[in-house]
Amino acid sequence: MGLFKQPEYRRFNLKPRYWDPEAEARKEREKRIRAELGLAENGTEYVPDVRAGLQREFNKKRATRPKAGLGYSTRLFLILIILLMVAFYLVTYKLDVIMKFF
Template sequence: MALFSFYNVRKPRQYNHTPIYWDPRKEALEERIRKNKRELGMEEPLEDYKPQIKGTFVEGTSHLKRSYNRGEDTRARKYKTFKFLLWLVVLGVIFWILFFK
């Protein structure tokens, strides 16, 4: 009586949504209307949204904001993490040599 089996792994249930009604002509018409409104200046163009979105994730998180203000990029953060792990391994080896040998 096993509670877990490696051979008979169940697949997760999938969600299959079938739309009740979809009109491709209406969707194409709405897209053309949006495009024409953008060209006439009645709607804001899509390019104006990019500066508003850029950097909002970094501004929303305190730890990324601090490292960004210090001038660190992802490469510097990875190097810092690597140095920390290297020191941890070195201290672990020293601890093992001193206490278990």
């Protein structure tokens, strides 16, 4: 204890929540099917899950992306080979022309 009041430390009270992505997807499918069939669901209207749709499309495009990356690296490799061949040609056969510039 002392002459002055010591501040108490702050407590962080976090109540964890459980999230089940499979259950959420199942509920979303049920809502979509009920909306397509025209069944009322306790007075709530169907709202499509845009986020899940965007994630599906992103994963589809990501699966095809490595093919595009392979084309880029191959093109870059070919350009480097061509530049090295041109440099080798200039150094071996046209060395006197290059030396005039220096």
